[in-house]
Amino acid sequence: MGHLSFNGVSKVYDDRGAPVTALANVTFDIADGEFCAILGHSGCGKTTLLNMVAGFETPTGGAISLDGRAVAGPGWDRTMIFQDYALFPWATVRENIAFGLEMKKVPAAERTEIIDHHVDLVGLSGFADRYPDELSGGMRQRVAIARALAVSPRVLLMDEPFAALDDQNRRSMQNELVRIWRREPKTVMLVTHSIDEAILLADYVVVLSSRPGRIKQVVPIRLDRPRDEDDPDYLALKRQLRGLIHDGE
Amino acid sequence: MAPPVTRTAAFGRRLRPFAFLATLVAAWELVCRFWLPVLDPQFSILLPSPSVLLLTAGKMIATGELLHHLADSLRREAIAFLLALVAVPVGIGMGWWRGLHEQLYPVFEILRPIPPLAWIPLSILWFGLGDVQNEFIIFLGMVFPILLNTVAGVRQVDRNLIRAARSLGAGQAALLRRVVLKAALPQIVIGLRVGLGFGWMALVAAELVGANSGLGFLINDARSLLRTDIVIVGMLAIGITGLIIDLALRRLARGLLPWSRELRG
Ligand SMILES: Nc1ncnc2c1ncn2[C@@H]1O[C@H](COP(=O)(O)OP(=O)(O)OP(=O)(O)O)[C@@H](O)[C@H]1O
Ligand SMILES: [Mg+2]
Numbered sequence: 001m002g003h004l005s006f007n008g009v010s011k012v013y014d015d016r017g018a019p020v021t022a023l024a025n026v027t028f029d030i031a032d033g034e035f036c037a038i039l040g041h042s043g044c045g046k047t048t049l050l051n052m053v054a055g056f057e058t059p060t061g062g063a064i065s066l067d068g069r070a071v072a073g074p075g076w077d078r079t080m081i082f083q084d085y086a087l088f089p090w091a092t093v094r095e096n097i098a099f100g101l102e103m104k105k106v107p108a109a110e111r112t113e114i115i116d117h118h119v120d121l122v123g124l125s126g127f128a129d130r131y132p133d134e135l136s137g138g139m140r141q142r143v144a145i146a147r148a149l150a151v152s153p154r155v156l157l158m159d160e161p162f163a164a165l166d167d168q169n170r171r172s173m174q175n176e177l178v179r180i181w182r183r184e185p186k187t188v189m190l191v192t193h194s195i196d197e198a199i200l201l202a203d204y205v206v207v208l209s210s211r212p213g214r215i216k217q218v219v220p221i222r223l224d225r226p227r228d229e230d231d232p233d234y235l236a237l238k239r240q241l242r243g244l245i246h247d248g249e
Numbered sequence: 250m251a252p253p254v255t256r257t258a259a260f261g262r263r264l265r266p267f268a269f270l271a272t273l274v275a276a277w278e279l280v281c282r283f284w285l286p287v288l289d290p291q292f293s294i295l296l297p298s299p300s301v302l303l304l305t306a307g308k309m310i311a312t313g314e315l316l317h318h319l320a321d322s323l324r325r326e327a328i329a330f331l332l333a334l335v336a337v338p339v340g341i342g343m344g345w346w347r348g349l350h351e352q353l354y355p356v357f358e359i360l361r362p363i364p365p366l367a368w369i370p371l372s373i374l375w376f377g378l379g380d381v382q383n384e385f386i387i388f389l390g391m392v393f394p395i396l397l398n399t400v401a402g403v404r405q406v407d408r409n410l411i412r413a414a415r416s417l418g419a420g421q422a423a424l425l426r427r428v429v430l431k432a433a434l435p436q437i438v439i440g441l442r443v444g445l446g447f448g449w450m451a452l453v454a455a456e457l458v459g460a461n462s463g464l465g466f467l468i469n470d471a472r473s474l475l476r477t478d479i480v481i482v483g484m485l486a487i488g489i490t491g492l493i494i495d496l497a498l499r500r501l502a503r504g505l506l507p508w509s510r511e512l513r514g
Contacts, residue, residue, distance in 0.1 A: 056412050074415040086409035090431045090508045099427075100417030131508050151417060 001067045002154035002187035004030040004053065008062035011048050021212035022048045025062070028206060028218060030155075033185040037192055037202035039241065045213030046191040050157050053189060054080045066154060076100055079148035081158040085140045087132040093119065093143050094128040100151035118146040121180060138169040145180065158190040162197070174200055178225055195241045199234060200227050207244045217244055274299050297478040302485075305478040314467075319486060321462040325380060326445070326452055326494075329387035333444060336395035337437060343396075344403025345429060357396065365389040365451040373459055383455040383463070390451030391444035398440025402433030435509040438502045442495060449491045464490075 006026050013020040023045040030036045038046050051057040052064055055074040064071045066078065079100070087096050094115055101111045119128050122142035132140055141161055148156055161177075162170040178201060181188060192198055198205045204220040219241060223233055281298030297305075309315040343350040365386050376382035406429055414428045456465025464487050471479035502509075 054412070054416055056415075074412070076416065076418040078416065080413065080416050082409045082413065084407075084409060086407065086413040088410065088414075088428070088431070090434075090506070099414070099419075103418035103420075103423060133508065147413075147417070 002032045003067050004155055004187060004189070005065050006049075006062070007065070009049070009052065009059045009064055010061035011045065011052065011057065012060045024212040024214050026208075026213065026215055027062075028215060030187055030189060032187055035181060035188045035190070035201060035203045037190045037198035037205045038208065039192060039195065039198045039205050039245065040208030040213060041210050041245070042193065044208045044210050046193075046208065047159055049213070050080070050159050050189065050191050053155065054078055054157055076104060076151040077153055078155045078157060079151060079153040081141070081144045081148050081156065081161045083160045083163050085132070085137075085144045087140055087143055087147070089132050092129050092131055093124060093135075093146075096132070096143055097147045097150050100147060104151055114150055118150045121149070121183070122146045123176070136169075137165050138173055141165070141173060142176070145177070149180075149184065149186070153186070155187045155189060158188065160191055160193070163192075163194075170197075175226065177201065182225070195238055195245065196229070198241065199223075199237050200229075205241060207241065216247075219244070294475065295477055297481065301478050302482055306482045306485075309479070309482060315482070315486060318462055318464050318467045318483075319490065321460075322452060322456065322464045322487075323490070325383045325387060325456075325463065326448055328380075329384045329391060329448055329452075330445060332384070332388050333391035333395055333448070336392045336440075336444075337399050340396045340399025340437075340440075341403055341425065341430060341433070344400040344433070345425065350400070357393070361393050365447075366454050369455065369458060378459045378461070380460075382459045383452065386455035386459075387448040387452045391448040394443040394447055395437070395440040398443065399433065399437050402436025402440070403429055405436065406432040434506060435502075438498075438506065442498050442502075445494055445498060446491065449487075449494065453487055 006028050009023060009026040010021070011023040013022055026049065038049060040046050048057065052059050053066075053071060055071055055078065058072075071078070088099065091099065097115045097118055098111060101114060106114065115128075119125055122145055124139065124142055124146070127135065127139065132143065135143065144161075162173050165173060174197060190197075190201060199221055202221055204218055206218050207216040208214065209216045219237070221237060223231065223237075227234060229235075278299050281293065281296060281301075285292040285296065306315070339353070343353055368386055368389055369382075372382045372385050376385060410428055410432055411424065414424055419428065452463070453465040456463040457469045460466045464483050468480045468483035468487075471477075471483065
């Protein structure tokens with residue numbers, strides 16, 4: 001299960017007395033197991049949207065619900081993968097992944113099994129006892145993915161997870177993410193401002209307008225995975241999305 | 250053939266930082282032996298030579314006198330330190346709950362600029378001379394650096410770490426104990442180091458006036474007997490002990506927090 005629905009969601013920040021509308025009347029659904037990318041310019045409210053799903057912020061209008069129940073506060077049914085990884089620097093890979101399981105009070109034996117499985121899933125066997133600062137950026141992001149998946153969330157949230165990586169690493173992490181997601185299907189909400197990333201990964205792309213963020217269009221990506229960037233359909237989608245993004249600037 | 254040469258060279262390199270110090274001590278010795286007696290025999294009493302100091306130190310160690318005073322000072326420092334550790338939970342609370350900070354901050358801001366030494370007269374009236382009064386002064390020297398560093402450490406905790414933990418299911422207690430405390434620990438340790446140093450300085454001052462044992466008492470007592478050699482040996486003991494405390498804590502912290510960049514440098 002993991003059906004997310006956004007119903008007229010708005011967010012108005014209070015910027016020292018002046019109201020800042022970050023998002024206005026956002027309505028759409030992400031069905032269980034679907035991979036949704038949120039695309040938009042800097043400052044259009046992508047992170048805000050994600051933070052509201054995670055429960056770090058509350059909408060000032062409308063409601064977000066997961067499987068029919070309103071989202072209230074953070075919880076391990078919705079885990080987040082941050083751009084800066086947000087790994088606990090004092091904990092090894094294994095201990096980072098264990099954190100959520102301990103919070104969930106998973107028995108020790110089962111915990112070990114789950115950790116081993118996820119270390120393996122993200123391809124970090126042999127690094128389980130390393131500290132984050134002994135790992136490369138790509139490896140750290142794998143740990144973050146493993147940590148977020150280990151608690152079996154219903155929704156996986158990602159805020160520009162690969163933006164800090166170099167091109168080559170980013171590409172391999174994107175492929176890796178698709179591989180993991182296909183092995184363990186999950187509802188995924190990925191924020192990005194890379195058109196290519198959105199087309200490579202998502203089932204459909206929600207394009208937001210510039211501030212305040214509103215839904216400009218929802219574009220389904222009906223291409224077989226793995227996706228080929230030279231495919232004429234891919235290029236057509238890229239043109240369409242670029243048009244949407246730049247339109248009205 | 251080659252190894253002995255490089256080993257000697259390495260040994261030489263290690264000694265190099267002490268070259269100037271050694272020269273200084275040698276000059277001191279020469280001045281005391283040959284120059285001061287010619288100037289005025291009185292001066293020899295005021296500035297004993299390094300060799301005399303070494304002799305005095307040896308005697309004081311042999312009789313157990315130095316150790317006895319050192320032990321009393323260290324015990325006071327340790328007790329005050331244990332008491333001053335309350336600054337850690339208080340600091341975490343102040344860093345975490347804005348309301349608590351709002352209420353406590355003005356109190357601490359008024360107390361903080363009062364030097365611990367300014368408390369000596371009042372504390373003698375309150376506690377009399379002796380251990381409790383000394384420990385109170387040392388405590389005051391320690392508590393603010395520990396508190397301020399703890400508050401700063403908690404405030405600097407990366408917001409995403411807290412969010413990540415909350416989204417992984419951490420409640421308030423787990424968050425404070427397993428994330429905030431750990432993330433602030435390097436800064437807290439810095440506070441502990443500074444606090445121990447401040448406390449050690451306050452200790453000597455407290456013992457100068459309010460004790461009948463301890464290194465501070467020792468040097469003040471020796472002054473009245475004009476035993477400058479004991480005064481200087483006591484001063485050196487104070488300095489060296491302070492240095493050892495700091496080095497020990499630094500090493501301990503590095504062992505306990507191997508992941509911390511702040512402490513590694
Ligand atoms: N806590 C806050 N207080 C006031 N304004 C805020 C706050 N957080 C975000 N904003 C404003 O809301 C708008 C949306 O911010 P948000 O971070 O969601 O954008 P974004 O799409 O994630 O941008 P980016 O691509 O740069 O990450 C911005 O104009 C930002 O300045
Ligand atoms: Mg953002």
